[in-house]
Amino acid sequence: MKYFHIADLHLGKKINERSMHDDQEWILNQIVTQAKTHQVDGVIIAGDIYDRSIPPVESVKLFEHFLESLKGVVDAIYIIAGNHDSQERLSFGSTFFKKENIYISGLYEGSLVKVDAKDDVTIYLLPFIRPHMVRQYFTQEISNYHQAVDAILNQEILDSSRFNILVAHQFIVSGTQEPLRSDSETISVGGVDSVDASVFDAFDYVALGHIHRPQSIQRKTIRYAGSPLVYSQSEVNQEKSITLLEIMDKTLTQETIPLVPIRPVKVIKGHFSDIVQSEYTLDYVYLELEDTQEITDASMRLRQVFPNVLSIRYLYTQSLTSSSETLEISRVEDLSMASLFDAFYQTQNNHEMSGEQKKLIDSLIEQGDAHATN
Amino acid sequence: MKYFHIADLHLGKKINERSMHDDQEWILNQIVTQAKTHQVDGVIIAGDIYDRSIPPVESVKLFEHFLESLKGVVDAIYIIAGNHDSQERLSFGSTFFKKENIYISGLYEGSLVKVDAKDDVTIYLLPFIRPHMVRQYFTQEISNYHQAVDAILNQEILDSSRFNILVAHQFIVSGTQEPLRSDSETISVGGVDSVDASVFDAFDYVALGHIHRPQSIQRKTIRYAGSPLVYSQSEVNQEKSITLLEIMDKTLTQETIPLVPIRPVKVIKGHFSDIVQSEYTLDYVYLELEDTQEITDASMRLRQVFPNVLSIRYLYTQSLTSSSETLEISRVEDLSMASLFDAFYQTQNNHEMSGEQKKLIDSLIEQGDAHATN
CATH class of the missing domain: 1.10.20 (Histone, subunit A)
Structure with missing residues (x-):
């Protein structure tokens, strides 16, 4: 059995008012093409289908088109809601989708959706949860995310003769080691939302969503697929990819397939007078100006060279003209x-x-x- | 073949801030029960599933539950979008629903969705359209609703050896005769949205939605099923119903099945001093006060007798205290x-x-x- 593991599509995402719709359509088509090329049996989407709970109509259409195209190529699709999705809205139609081998778990309702696939593979779907959303189902104390996920997983009785995959969308740590984050994930305050990877000990593979940089945590088989596109400046140097899983006789082979966006995303740093003389390009750029004084008409003149500029930021002024002004992550937690x-x-x-x-x-x-x- | 024709569910509807959710759940359950009792094969829902384009999450869940329950009883469901629905959002999943015999036509895209059912019945789905939404598909001039619907229907080639049903959601008139309206439909300005019933000549039955009072227009077989519940004061004396169609050998038998709400809706008119002495009741009431002076604490005291009051209106004062203040319909058109x-x-x-x-x-x-x- 071959599976694609992807996550964090964030359909409807805008970067500083610029819609990413065309980029998303492009990359979803690429995923369908790759699924065909690699003769994949199933696709796992680990949450954050949409960027917000009520996505734009064009994103809803795009997602339906994606599902339709995928189903022309693969046998089954496994979807969970992430923290950006409306759990109930994403679930609409799930009863009927199931009959088409499209499994959607939106809201946790006391037990995990579990799908027995071919070749002794079982897939468990854990949608994004917060502690207060699961307390009603348990008698023990649940005061944080770790306890919540732990309680949910402990309740499931796994058949260890099968290859068990868990799909989840949480912030996973391994002891004191945290995943490498980007600006575009929701920033946790004081780490209260972290779940230690030890809760996954019984699973053979954990298909994660939430963190945009593709990476494994604790062991190779607990993995964030990452987002399919660069969604913030801090993700610029990340190579986005699909994680391909091949399972034969309970043995897993794992590799990544690079995803190529319509246009590259770059950070360009320097003085206005130098940057403005760059060659015309349609690439996405984050511009960082080293000038200590604001330049009149800088934005207008730079946009003539970089029509697809994503943000312009003065590195050394206190000005608020930048549209990508963000708090330093290190400060946020305090x-x-x-x-x-x-x-x-x-x-x-x-x-x-x-x-x-x-x-x-x-x-x-x-x-x-x-x-x-x- | 037996069909239920219903329309204008308006899930998520509030009457003066009061949610109709429980009433809607009750009435939908009643429709499912009746479908079972009458051994119905299919259910036609002629638009305005929801009350607004982005319905509350609980309404989305309710509609999914309704579809699920209905599908346990009937073979097929036919749905079009009304003017209150988001055409694209309602369409989500339609490709997959189709495989379960749930046909949803949200957005007109150049031709009608057409379903050949058993016993020589064919059902055509025309979602709510405005002239500008269909112009791109035609070369002739389309400057009003009548021309738009006419153009769409003329394009379809009907097989007259079959029993052809059209499902539509428009404002239909017959010559100068207009349907009997209620306050809760969108009020047309100057009748520009009216479509003459003559466009339906080729169809054996036209299942309409849009007007909340059950009624036929021009001939018995061009029919508004009406809303399943009273949604405005002007609907108080309407008996809400399901239209039941039975088609055998291309012959139609039509009857109505009354729908019984959780609680009746009444209009009570009189002086405050009399009304406030009424017997305690949980019925829904529209109160019309004949006092010419506002009464202090009237609302609070009346709510003790009528906890489910829908509105309180002074008939003879210019006050704006009423929450059901509406423009006179006759004035609106001018x-x-x-x-x-x-x-x-x-x-x-x-x-x-x-x-x-x-x-x-x-x-x-x-x-x-x-x-x-x-």
Whole structure:
């Protein structure tokens, strides 16, 4: 049996207001073509099909077209919801899709969807969960993500004579080792959402989604497939790929198939006067200006050379003109929810919140916390 | 062959902020039960599945559950999008649903979805269309709804040896005779959206949706099934029903099966001092107060007697306290789009638009018109 493991499609994604629709259509077609070339039996999509819970209509059509094309080539498709998906909306029609060998697990409802495939392979689907979403199903204490996933998996009785694959969408760590992240994943505050890889000990392969850089955690067979496209500046040097699994007689062979985007994504750093003299290119670029003073009309003049510019950032000014302004990840983990919101508000509005607004946010956060711990 | 013809479910509908979810769940279960009792082969749903293009998650789940339950009882389901549905979103999965004999036509794409059913019955699906949505497919001039539907239907070649059913969701008139409307349908301005029933001459039965009162137009076999529940005050005295079709040897027998809601809907009219002494009831009520002065705490005190009150309206005051304030239908047709928006804004905000806002609206309407006539 041959499987493709992919994840984090984020259909409907925009980078600084630029729609990635055409890029996504291109890369999905490539995945279908590769599935045909490699005579793949099944495709696993480990969450974050869409970039938000109510995706644009064109993304819904694109995803349906992708499923339709894939089904012309492979026998089965296995899908879980990620944190970006609306679990209920993604599930619509799942009863009927199942009859076409398209298995969609949107919302965890007390047990995992389990599919016995050919050649002694069994696939378990664990959609993205938060602790409060699973507490009702268990008697033991569940106060964090690790305990939640642990409880869910412990409840399943695996047949060790089969090759057991788990599909999941969580933030997995191995002891103190964390996966290499990118800016585009949701940033966890204080690591509360991390799940130790030890929970997967019983599974032969764990097909993960959530982290955009393709990588294995703890062992080669616990793997993030990564996103099919570069979705943030921090992903620029990542080679995106499909993870190909071949299982024969309970033995796994693993390799990666590179994915080639319509156009490359680059970071270009330097002084305006140099950069503006670059050769005209349709490549996607993140521009980092080393000038210490803002240049008049910089954006307009740079766009003549780089029509597909994704962002322009002054490295050494305090200006807020950049549209890709982000907080340093290292700082984020030390900040409280209130300070994070405060920083977000400032970035969005270019001024601080009023005292009244701050009070409102504080009370909302308090209510949210109370709710989350109930 | 036996078919149920229903329409205008409007899942996710709220009446003055009150969710109709439980009522809808109840009535859908009743439809499934009736389908079983009458041993129906197929169910036709003539548009407006949802009340808005992005329905609440609970409505999406409810509709999936309805389809699932129905499919346990009937062989096939035929669905078109109405003007309230998102045509593309409703279509999601249609390729796969088709294999389960669930036919969904969301967006008109140049020809009608046509299903050959058993016993020489053929069913054509025409989703809700506006003239600008179909112009690209025709060379002749299409400047109104009638011409649009006429062009679409003329293009189809019917086999007159079969019993041909058309499913459609439009505003149908017969000469100068209009259907009896209710407040909850979209109000047409100046009748531009009307389609003369003569376009249906070639069809043996036309299963319509759009108008909430069950009724036939021109001939008994061109029929609005009506909504399954009372969705506005103007529908209070309508008996809601399912239209049952039985076709044998190309001969149609038609009857209606009454639908019974969880609780009745009533209009109660009188002075506050009388009404407030009514017996406690869980019925839905529209209260019409004949007092000429507003009563302090009227709403609170009436809700103690009528916990399921849908609206309270002073018949003889100019007050804006009523939450069911509506424009008189007769006036609406004479007003321009700008005046309609103006009136809407006033009702919502209790004050007029500023000069700047009016200018913005005017320019938007102009752009919209330009777009629509392109």
